[in-house]
Amino acid sequence: MPTLQVGRKEIPYELRRSATASERRITITPGHVEVMALTSDNDGDIAGFLNRKRAWVLNTVREMERATAGRHAVPRFMTGSKIPYRGRNMPLTVRRTDAERITTTYRNGFIVDLPHWAGDDADQLVSLELKLWLQQRARRDVREIARDYGKRFGLSPRSIRVVDLEHGWGSCGPEGNILINWHLIFAPRKVLEYVVVHELAHLRHRSHGPEFWGLIGQLAPDFQTSKAWMERHQSVLSADFLAG
DSSP states (O other): OOEEEETTEEEEOEEEEESSOSSOEEEEETTEEEEEEETTOOHHHHHHHHHHHHHHHHHHHHHHHHHHHTGGGOOSSSTTOEEEETTEEEEEEEEEESOSSOEEEESSSEEEEEOTTOOSOOHHHHHHHHHHHHHHHHHHHHHHHHHHHHHHHOOOOSEEEEEOOSSSSEEEOTTSEEEEEGGGGGSOHHHHHHHHHHHHHTTTOOSOSHHHHHHHHHHOTTHHHHHHHHHHTHHHHHSOTTOO
């Protein structure tokens, strides 16, 4: 494995080349440094790039070493933490990069890339980024579900929004405006689907009478399973996991 010499410290790194990348990139996680180079780069190009980044690499590696050594005092949102998502606790990886902006990706777990300007205490920054990503995903899922059921069963709300509801998981106003609690992204998708269907059914039946539940049974025949899951996991869904 190649190494970067910074003063007396040797920093091993993994070198990868990308045919699709538009710029070189350095990503640092505890115990690992990855350098992404262009396929057209020669050894001199890579050496020059690393030389320009050597101070930042050294400082970031030392910061990671301090965090690992003092795990009892590390932030909640660090590599190895678990983030609830669609009924499962998925691993979080927090990386330092030389990029200008924070980004989140999901590949069998959450990967948050922190920009070079992020300070030592990045807990709130990671928390906010994850919250925004999850809210965006909740909005996408709710739109997809509502569009699917709306086409199949002729249930079209005046509007549908994903919000932070203080009480309840959803509501349907008298004018057909539906609200869905974004915390349902922590539940299995089938549970989120049930709540959306529940509120769509109120467009036709305002009360929770026999006709309403009969319609729910037509829309989502297995709704009792989702309803039972919500009752068992009420506290999980209500918890504010992403509070900074």
